[in-house]
């Protein structure tokens with residue numbers, strides 16, 4: 001029945017002020033009001049309908065995305081939306097498009113690596129979308145190993161130009177989003193060669209297509225790389241292939257903030273570190289961490305609402321069966337994901353702060369916090385995207401058979417999200433970057449250099465190597481100091497063990513390669529410590545709203561106790577806790593599940609998602625699942641006629657043949 005709220009009883013059970021929690025989730029009242037207004041604007045505009053998206057063939061799907069993305073731009077102009085509002089609108093339109101790369105990477109690359117003059121020339125064109133850009137770094141042969149890229153940019157002093165060339169098949173640019181069919185320009189990463197010398201990778205602004213008829217310019221071969229994983233999903237994006245045959249660009253289209261080539265062809269290195277060339281990746285990794293909580297919370301919202309609607313077994317005297325959310329196994333799979341969504345929200349907020357801080361320092365030529373910013377963005381990108389991709393898939397399973405239907409919203413969400421584990425740095429490769437940072441920190445411990453920021457705990461290494469947990473009863477695991485020390489001791493001991501093993505190798509690089517799996521685990525331990533600490537720090541702030549802080553404490557407890565349970569081998573193996581203390585942690589975790597249970601629906605309501613954004617019958621706000629599933633089935637193209645296309649060609653002859661056999 002329309003208009004009935006099947007989850008109303010669940011909502012009545014809430015022990016906290018949901019409206020105040022919405023503000024905590026959004027980060028501020030301003031953010032909440034902004035998201036609320038823009039998400040409703042998108043939901044109520046038929047131009048942004050998602051109807052039938054997963055059924056469209058590729059060409060139609062792509063054209064439909066072009067329509068939506070340009071319609072979004074039209075609305076942004078008509079409504080005079082600010083940059084912040086426009087970004088929110090694109091987010092709630094919820095369809096990967098070339099505009100993601102234009103706004104998310106092309107513009108940031110020019111801002112981060114272009115000189116003031118270059119920014120003045122290119123940014124106004126990009127801001128008005130008079131040119132459309134992408135980020136062309138990865139090649140067919142190399143993605144992770146940026147130093148191994150093969151495209152060349154050779155300076156020609158005769159003409160004051162760079163000649164951009166793809167010398168081999170493997171040097172073809174491969175993957176850039178927006179490149180295949182849309183972009184007029186790209187920031188292309190290529191080996192800078194001048195006076196016969198190779199100076200390594202640099203960024204160049206290269207025009208690819210005519211601004212008149214959109215045809216590829218002479219020497220440019222460009223197209224789409226083909227269908228990707230899942231129905232609809234990321235196939236709305238034209239990930240592309242690009243080859244250059246001696247394409248000439250003016251010298252001033254080399255992005256020159258980090259290094260320059262003079263009119264005479266002299267290479268000049270600025271006093272900023274070369275790593276700033278990787279700055280766009282640091283920026284995007286930070287946004288990906290913030291976004292992980294969006295994707296995970298969305299899946300969790302669907303699975304939680306559906307788990308309260310779905311009933312199986314346990315009917316007494318003809319009464320209703322049990323809601324599946326009341327099974328402890330369901331809670332043990334679902335509630336840590338709900339807690340993780342909140343944990344990633346808060347660590348994302350903190351990372352945004354760290355990124356802003358490092359950017360301000362860089363502007364003042366203070367490069368001291370860049371290594372930490374790189375380690376944090378790389379490590380947290382890896383940790384949160386792995387957990388989110390796995391979490392979305394777990395949510396699909398938590399919804400049983402119906403989770404496998406596209407109308408649950410979960411298959412498409414997974415298909416769109418899962419490449420986040422690969423793009424912007426493969427997650428294992430990124431963990432190894434964190435491990436390098438950790439090994440460097442451990443090796444410098446005796447040098448008098450005091451570790452600061454997220455690595456400050458290493459400064460108490462002597463204590464952390466020998467301390468033991470003092471937990472005596474289950475509720476002792478609710479003490480923040482007990483928890484932080486446990487995660488610090490585990491991370492420190494794992495790093496030190498790796499460093500000790502590394503020291504046994506004559507060649508440190510050989511040792512690093514041999515011990516890579518252990519090093520990646522030490523990096524995970526360090527990153528989990530960051531997430532746990534930032535959640536606990538959040539709880540030390542003043543949080544208004546009846547019962548809000550208490551709910552966050554429950555979620556925080558579930559987050560760290562679930563991790564402790566899952567990785568208890570690390571905590572036991574490093575000798576910080578005993579098996580009795582591990583078992584007490586598990587007792588406390590179960591108790592927290594019971595405390596969370598009455599609040600579960602309201603905790604996902606606090607995400608404030610519209611039904612348009614969720615795009616899931618199982619996750620509908622009103623819980624009216626079965627009639628809507630039934631209705632949706634009949635909309636499938638296969639049900640447009642009672643007799644299937646192909647019946648006369650294939651099924652009828654088969655049945656006739658069986659009739660003949662039966663008669664024999």
Ligand SMILES: CCCCCCCCCC/C=C\CCCCCCCCCC(=O)SCCNC(=O)CCNC(=O)[C@H](O)C(C)(C)COP(=O)(O)OP(=O)(O)OC[C@H]1O[C@@H](n2cnc3c(N)ncnc32)[C@H](O)[C@@H]1OP(=O)(O)O
Nearest residue numbers: 094137143144145146147275278291295374416423424425
């Ligand atoms: C339909 C349903 C809809 C549902 C939608 C819901 C969900 C929506 C989800 C959407 C999510 C978010 C939206 C975002 C959209 C994104 C779109 C995709 C974008 C993808 C773009 C890309 O992938 S671009 C390509 C990225 N490529 C990489 O990341 C490559 C990875 N490799 C590297 O980064 C590096 O090569 C390396 C770090 C692995 C190694 O580099 P290198 O060999 O040069 O370095 P060294 O190891 O020798 O280190 C040298 C020193 O430099 C330091 N370093 C390295 N990197 C950095 C850095 N980035 N910053 C600072 N310093 C750095 C390193 O530590 C070394 O230091 P020292 O030890 O001190 O010498």
Ligand SMILES: Cc1cc2nc3c(=O)[nH]c(=O)nc-3n(C[C@H](O)[C@H](O)[C@H](O)COP(=O)(O)OP(=O)(O)OC[C@H]3O[C@@H](n4cnc5c(N)ncnc54)[C@H](O)[C@@H]3O)c2cc1C
Nearest residue numbers: 135136137138142143144175176177419422423424425428
């Ligand atoms: C959907 C999508 C969108 C993308 N968009 C863009 C874009 O807009 N622009 C762009 O330039 N690129 C883009 N990319 C490319 C992306 O950045 C790369 O695919 C990514 O950086 C991983 O690199 P790779 O493909 O070379 O993986 P590989 O490095 O080949 O990884 C293969 C395997 O080898 C392992 N491995 C590699 N090196 C090591 C090592 N040193 N130690 C241990 N294990 C290792 C990895 O863990 C992985 O398991 C996109 C990719 C995808 C999937």
